[in-house]
Amino acid sequence: SQQGEEDPQALSIQEGENATMNCSYKTSINNLQWYRQNSGRGLVHLILIRSNEREKHSGRLRVTLDTSKKSSSLLITASRAADTASYFCATSSTGGSRLTFGEGTQLTVNP
């Protein structure tokens, strides 16, 4: 079964606004990762947060993890048109090496 589910499925914002995407998962995890995919391209790793971490920052990205709610959020601040892409969360289960991707959020940033 799919480990992660994301919402919203699609998000359209104006340049300069913040974008927030959410991910929920079902089982205990080792870590949670976020990836970005431009249309028809490969995935690019953005950030990894371990199960014992609650928040992590990388540039304009902020990721939170709430293991009690089995959920994570990705915040992109001061969005740019170049941030237009699909964003996927991916979870690695405790004791496992399999990385399972959520359904993804399609982000469109309008100039």
Next chain:
Amino acid sequence: DTEVTQTPKHLVMGMTNKKSLKCEQHMGHRAMYWYKQKAKKPPELMFVYSYEKLSINESVPSRFSPECPNSSLLNLHLHALQPEDSALYLCASSQPLSAGELFFGEGSRLTVL
């Protein structure tokens, strides 16, 4: 620029053809992966190789045959595919099964006629 190189970028084949997808990485990673991705869907894991040995096969039909000739190369041999196998095939690599970051190639877009 990605450090995982996939060839070809595009492939069109008939249902009776035999073709191969190739993947190469020079990051010293000892785990390599094949994922399949349909349009507007997340990548789905197909195979995982760890130290050149197949460690995970996600019940993939035998018309897909993976091969890992050495630590830098990963192939996916295709034979007697169906039109529903048309998809983007993504190769990835990582440190050996560390559950850490995956490095993806740009993918091979496969169309089966």
